[in-house]
Amino acid sequence: MAVLPILTQEAPILRQKAKRVARVDSSIRKLIDDMVDTMVAAPGVGLAAPQVGVGLRVAVIKTDTSLHVLVNPEMVKHEGEQVGLEGCLSIPGYVGEVKRYMEVVARGLNRHGKPVKIKGDALLARAIQHEIDHLDGILFTDRLTSLDTLRKVEPQEQDQEAELVGA
Structure with missing residues (x-):
């Protein structure tokens, strides 16, 4: 397992739609481990494969209580709305206000290629949507409620804002 370099917003791969994974094999499991x-x-809070230079539909999300792996994820249900600050590992030092669904259900495959469904609300719902956006070539700055909400934060301030999605 390895810590991979995280690409920043200038990287063209972050603006491309990632390709579906044909088969979850040992190379995909290694990618998942490295992404975690x-x-x-x-x-x-989360990371999508394009952020580490791999154009495949793979995302990982970590909450206080669990680790979620989604291969070829898609949202199958959503309701409600929430507005909150988001950040992104590919846009370091910035946060902005983004409107998202309050509750979502996503389905995909786990690290073993088996179908999984993840239901999330609040922060997990926000993270799922943020990561799926990455897989579709969309950055959180594309979804700002207003450009006026984008602001620079110091690293220690970003660490203090626990409800941020840094993905």
């Missing part, structure tokens, strides 16, 4: 190590080291 990278996300934890950053630290972040």
Whole structure:
């Protein structure tokens, strides 16, 4: 397992739609392990494969209580709305206000290629949407409620804002 370099917003791959994973094999499992190590080291709430230079539909999300792996994720249900600050490991030092669904259900495959469904609300719902956006070439800055909400934060301030999605 390894900590991979995280690409920043200038990288063209972050603006491309990632390709579906044909088969979850040992190379995909290694990618997942490396992504988890990278996300934890950053630290972040989630990470999508394009952020580490891999154009495949793979995302990892870590909450206080669990680790979620989604291969070929898609949102199948959503309701409500929430507005909150988001940040991104690929846009370091900035946060902005983004409107998201309050509750979502996503489905995909786990690290073993088995179907999984993840239901999330609040922060987990926000993280799922943020990571799926990455897989579609969308950054959180594309979804700002207003450009006026984008602001620079110091690293220690970003660490203090626990409800931020840093993905």
